[in-house]
Amino acid sequence: MVIRALAPSDSPLLAALHAAALPPGEAWGEDAFARLVALPGAVGVLAAEGAVPVGFVLARRAADEAEILAFAVLPERRRRGIGRALLDACLEVLAGQGVGRVFLEVAADNAGARALYGAAGFVSAGLRRDYYGAGRDALLLVRALSPPCEG
Numbered sequence: 001m002v003i004r005a006l007a008p009s010d011s012p013l014l015a016a017l018h019a020a021a022l023p024p025g026e027a028w029g030e031d032a033f034a035r036l037v038a039l040p041g042a043v044g045v046l047a048a049e050g051a052v053p054v055g056f057v058l059a060r061r062a063a064d065e066a067e068i069l070a071f072a073v074l075p076e077r078r079r080r081g082i083g084r085a086l087l088d089a090c091l092e093v094l095a096g097q098g099v100g101r102v103f104l105e106v107a108a109d110n111a112g113a114r115a116l117y118g119a120a121g122f123v124s125a126g127l128r129r130d131y132y133g134a135g136r137d138a139l140l141l142v143r144a145l146s147p148p149c150e151g
């Protein structure tokens with residue numbers, strides 16, 4: 001597996017991966033990703049196995065804080081460590097940019113993602129009721145980052 005930084009030209013690819021990874025109707029389109037990738041402070045990484053793109057993480061930094069905006073791995077490539085490797089790579093980039101705290105929202109019923117985030121050191125920072133629609137809450141999670149070691 002190779003992990004590389006996202007480029008603005010990756011927007012169609014991100015939309016395709018997102019559509020393949022999320023339930024119908026929940027994925028964001030190419031225009032949305034084009035806007036997000038072009039935002040100031042956008043940071044993202046893409047994983048590929050051979051020539052096949054298999055997942056990505058997209059975050060946005062604002063000063064010394066950041067938010068994970070989107071995170072997806074193709075269904076047939078899951079439970080092989082790709083998601084965790086992507087998340088770690090993204091957090092490393094953010095730490096290198098001086099980010100001290102990373103936030104994200106995850107659906108309360110998304111047990112898989114919650115397990116991954118917990119193992120990666122994210123802790124609960126709040127609850128957003130009905131965030132994903134009536135009766136579907138989001139948990140707000142946060143993780144502190146340390147500055148990268150020098151030398």
Ligand SMILES: CC(C)(COP(=O)(O)OP(=O)(O)OC[C@H]1O[C@@H](n2cnc3c(N)ncnc32)[C@H](O)[C@@H]1OP(=O)(O)O)[C@@H](O)C(=O)NCCC(=O)NCCS
Pocket residue numbers: 021022071072073074077078079080081082083084085105106107110111112113115116117119
């Ligand atoms: C969440 C997601 C990105 C994880 O990708 P992945 O490549 O399968 O993750 P990993 O293989 O690195 O998983 C690392 C660990 O997280 C936990 N985990 C991941 N998926 C899990 C699941 N479905 N059930 C339980 N634990 C899970 C496990 O502890 C796993 O380690 P293990 O396989 O050794 O038990 C992927 O399931 C996905 O794209 N889901 C749909 C989109 C989504 O929910 N994104 C997050 C939005 S907040």
